[in-house]
Amino acid sequence: MARIVQKFGGTSVGDIDRIKNVAEKVKAEVARGNEVAVVVSAMAGVTNQLVGYCDSIAPLYEAREYDAVVASGEQVTSGLLAMALQADGVNARSWQGWQIPMRTDDVHGKARILDIDPAELDTRLKRGEVAVVAGFQGVSPQGRIATLGRGGSDTSAVALAAALGADRCDIYTDVDGVYTSDPRIVRSARKLDKITYEEMLEMASLGTKVLQTRSVEMAMKHGVRVQVLSSFEDVPGTLVVDEGEIVEQEVVSGIAYTRDEAKITLVKVADEPGVAAAIFGPLADAAINVDMIVQNVSEDGKSTDMTFTVGRSDLDRAVEVLQQRQDQLGHDYLLPDPNVVKVSVIGVGMRSHAGVAQTMFRTLAENGINIQVISTSEIKISVLIAEQYTELALRALHTAYGLDA
Amino acid sequence: MARIVQKFGGTSVGDIDRIKNVAEKVKAEVARGNEVAVVVSAMAGVTNQLVGYCDSIAPLYEAREYDAVVASGEQVTSGLLAMALQADGVNARSWQGWQIPMRTDDVHGKARILDIDPAELDTRLKRGEVAVVAGFQGVSPQGRIATLGRGGSDTSAVALAAALGADRCDIYTDVDGVYTSDPRIVRSARKLDKITYEEMLEMASLGTKVLQTRSVEMAMKHGVRVQVLSSFEDVPGTLVVDEGEIVEQEVVSGIAYTRDEAKITLVKVADEPGVAAAIFGPLADAAINVDMIVQNVSEDGKSTDMTFTVGRSDLDRAVEVLQQRQDQLGHDYLLPDPNVVKVSVIGVGMRSHAGVAQTMFRTLAENGINIQVISTSEIKISVLIAEQYTELALRALHTAYGLDA
Numbered sequence: 031m032a033r034i035v036q037k038f039g040g041t042s043v044g045d046i047d048r049i050k051n052v053a054e055k056v057k058a059e060v061a062r063g064n065e066v067a068v069v070v071s072a073m074a075g076v077t078n079q080l081v082g083y084c085d086s087i088a089p090l091y092e093a094r095e096y097d098a099v100v101a102s103g104e105q106v107t108s109g110l111l112a113m114a115l116q117a118d119g120v121n122a123r124s125w126q127g128w129q130i131p132m133r134t135d136d137v138h139g140k141a142r143i144l145d146i147d148p149a150e151l152d153t154r155l156k157r158g159e160v161a162v163v164a165g166f167q168g169v170s171p172q173g174r175i176a177t178l179g180r181g182g183s184d185t186s187a188v189a190l191a192a193a194l195g196a197d198r199c200d201i202y203t204d205v206d207g208v209y210t211s212d213p214r215i216v217r218s219a220r221k222l223d224k225i226t227y228e229e230m231l232e233m234a235s236l237g238t239k240v241l242q243t244r245s246v247e248m249a250m251k252h253g254v255r256v257q258v259l260s261s262f263e264d265v266p267g268t269l270v271v272d273e274g275e276i277v278e279q280e281v282v283s284g285i286a287y288t289r290d291e292a293k294i295t296l297v298k299v300a301d302e303p304g305v306a307a308a309i310f311g312p313l314a315d316a317a318i319n320v321d322m323i324v325q326n327v328s329e330d331g332k333s334t335d336m337t338f339t340v341g342r343s344d345l346d347r348a349v350e351v352l353q354q355r356q357d358q359l360g361h362d363y364l365l366p367d368p369n370v371v372k373v374s375v376i377g378v379g380m381r382s383h384a385g386v387a388q389t390m391f392r393t394l395a396e397n398g399i400n401i402q403v404i405s406t407s408e409i410k411i412s413v414l415i416a417e418q419y420t421e422l423a424l425r426a427l428h429t430a431y432g433l434d435a
Numbered sequence: 436m437a438r439i440v441q442k443f444g445g446t447s448v449g450d451i452d453r454i455k456n457v458a459e460k461v462k463a464e465v466a467r468g469n470e471v472a473v474v475v476s477a478m479a480g481v482t483n484q485l486v487g488y489c490d491s492i493a494p495l496y497e498a499r500e501y502d503a504v505v506a507s508g509e510q511v512t513s514g515l516l517a518m519a520l521q522a523d524g525v526n527a528r529s530w531q532g533w534q535i536p537m538r539t540d541d542v543h544g545k546a547r548i549l550d551i552d553p554a555e556l557d558t559r560l561k562r563g564e565v566a567v568v569a570g571f572q573g574v575s576p577q578g579r580i581a582t583l584g585r586g587g588s589d590t591s592a593v594a595l596a597a598a599l600g601a602d603r604c605d606i607y608t609d610v611d612g613v614y615t616s617d618p619r620i621v622r623s624a625r626k627l628d629k630i631t632y633e634e635m636l637e638m639a640s641l642g643t644k645v646l647q648t649r650s651v652e653m654a655m656k657h658g659v660r661v662q663v664l665s666s667f668e669d670v671p672g673t674l675v676v677d678e679g680e681i682v683e684q685e686v687v688s689g690i691a692y693t694r695d696e697a698k699i700t701l702v703k704v705a706d707e708p709g710v711a712a713a714i715f716g717p718l719a720d721a722a723i724n725v726d727m728i729v730q731n732v733s734e735d736g737k738s739t740d741m742t743f744t745v746g747r748s749d750l751d752r753a754v755e756v757l758q759q760r761q762d763q764l765g766h767d768y769l770l771p772d773p774n775v776v777k778v779s780v781i782g783v784g785m786r787s788h789a790g791v792a793q794t795m796f797r798t799l800a801e802n803g804i805n806i807q808v809i810s811t812s813e814i815k816i817s818v819l820i821a822e823q824y825t826e827l828a829l830r831a832l833h834t835a836y837g838l839d840a
Contacts, residue, residue, distance in 0.1 A: 088522035098514035117493035
């Protein structure tokens with residue numbers, strides 16, 4: 031007997047028939063003799079509709095009221111799934127965040143879970159009752175409904191699994207696992223049986239939108255075994271686990287990419303102490319995150335070019351912030367470029383293997399792809415390239431690292 | 436300065452523009468220097484959609500889960516109206532039933548309000564904050580969401596007005612008050628400035644669907660002054676008040692009708708002790724309410740005809756229950772008739788005036804309308820007639836009692 035937390039996303043509960051299908055999956059888990067808690071998202075489209083209402087009422091709405099409005103979507107699904115389970119002969123009840131309670135801070139709209147009181151759920155799971163929990167939400171210290179931000183139901187599920195000491199947290203979604211690369215682009219991409227938290231974290235933050243980044247951080251912190259699998263096919267998914275659980279580790283696990291970044295080059299800024307602070311300070315003040323940064327070697331000892339990336343949706347604002355400070359920064363001009371893609375090679379194995387970066391650079395060069403910016407971490411190498419080479423780069427790298435099926 | 440509770444129904448908050456319109460009405464009340472609490476229904480159509488989901492998932496759903504699902508509609512409206520008010524510069528926040536808390540019993544789907552803790556709302560109203568309360572719901576002793584039944588937001592509003600010691604409870608709806616009769620049928624019907632609780636209660640239970648019956652009972656019990664008025668026109672409505680507040684009382688205040696009843700006649704049942712119990716016991720066991728009853732004088736001393744009305748939607752079930760017991764009841768046959776209407780003349784003034792019934796009977800006779808059943812109370816006379824005479828009867832009675840504008 032195991033204790034399992036199952037999480038079903040918006041498309042998995044997108045209509046009445048799909049909710050009934052989810053009930054079947056839950057019932058099957060119960061029939062295996064397991065204790066089951068389920069976390070549900072809002073029905074697909076509902077959250078967008080509710081957010082649309084908020085935007086129409088008042089573009090500068092108060093986040094506490096936004097939370098009261100949008101949290102209703104998961105409330106509906108939790109009740110409907112509990113009903114569907116009962117109709118299937120499964121003992122079940124719905125739980126809202128405030129009923130458990132799942133306590134959060136009061137940063138409404140993107141609250142963090144502070145703690146979950148597991149006592150009542152624990153008792154009920156032990157006597158065979160299925161808990162159907164509304165995802166994405168908890169209750170603030172002031173007793174208001176607080177939501178965790180888009181995709182927050184993954185985090186709800188992992189946090190619940192940690193609090194309940196669950197043996198596994200199954201994230202049901204519309205893909206059947208984590209792939210070595212995007213299968214829509216790389217036909218030979220393979221589904222991974224297992225992946226480490228660290229790799230999944232890089233994948234998640236690099237645009238593989240299978241799991242919310244925060245949920246992976248939380249799983250890693252609490253050692254929650256997470257499985258990503260399909261709501262629609264009955265096949266094993268991908269297990270996200272601690273490195274020690276993976277016996278034979280590949281050097282590279284996957285090739286990820288994101289089109290969410292844009293490049294800015296400041297041409298001929300002063301090459302003197304404090305210039306980086308003068309550039310990135312105002313961007314930080316404007317809540318614009320900067321990712322990759324490269325500073326050219328100064329040719330004349332007086333000026334240099336500075337290139338960096340920001341979120342693509344922040345590009346216009348970033349340009350405005352910097353141009354307002356042209357007098358101070360002293361750059362000749364500024365080159366914004368939204369047509370870039372960040373491609374990343376990820377693998378915990380590269381910690382102990384040399385030559386991984388070299389393979390990447392050589393492969394891209396052989397395909398005539400110019401690298402604009404490079405950044406690295408212990409377990410990944412990212413390069414910024416022109417967007418038009420996305421498919422070419424992904425396929426070539428997938429082959430070069432021996433990942434093809 | 437007064438303390439006002441305002442209630443807005445589903446059509447009044449039916450879309451984003453209408454919610455903004457409601458915010459204007461609330462703001463105007465605040466601008467008059469009043470303390471304001473607002474109770475809102477779900478946006479028109481939302482509750483029906485949610486009920487539809489429940490019916491599709493499991494026709495025999497658990498009422499606790501039904502409540503979790505359907506209560507979400509008012510939650511959404513409360514958040515949106517709070518936003519709209521804030522955007523208008525009005526200090527406001529939303530309140531869910533469990534946040535106040537508004538405590539109910541655990542008869543889910545048709546719960547009764549047990550008590551409302553007014554402390555926090557009272558403090559906030561005094562400092563000028565508008566409370567936007569999700570109607571139709573409270574929290575059960577077990578901490579579950581409990582709804583009050585369809586139309587329950589009227590009851591929420593009156594209960595809140597009582598708990599907060601409000602000077603008035605304004606029920607905004609899609610009609611502009613209570614009329615002497617249905618203006619769609621009786622062109623000369625007049626809007627009443629005032630009506631007593633007792634009369635309103637008869638009107639509400641007789642099919643004038645302006646206020647939920649329970650809300651009127653509660654207003655009468657707690658002496659809450661209720662005003663019914665239009666969300667869409669800026670004109671005074673009808674005040675529902677204690678009899679003492681109405682200086683010059685008309686003998687008859689209004690002519691109501693309902694098509695919700697059906698007639699059953701049992702022909703030649705035994706005229707002996709216990710036969711009424713034998714008929715109405717099984718109907719009560721089947722949760723079928725019986726309204727009007729008439730028993731003919733026995734001609735032969737052995738058998739009699741028994742005629743009574745049940746809710747039209749219960750007619751088929753009632754017939755089935757009775758036919759199963761034909762051996763015991765001994766009736767020759769049974770005549771069901773759904774084509775009847777109950778017309779009622781209502782007025783607290785008839786307590787002290789003779790001849791009111793006589794006017795009714797004479798007027799109907801003059802118009803060739805046969806009376807099938809009669810029932811009376813202290814302040815109303817109801818007759819059952821063939822449905823085809825509805826319009827004729829209403830207009831003739833409206834004129835006969837001098838109610839025409």
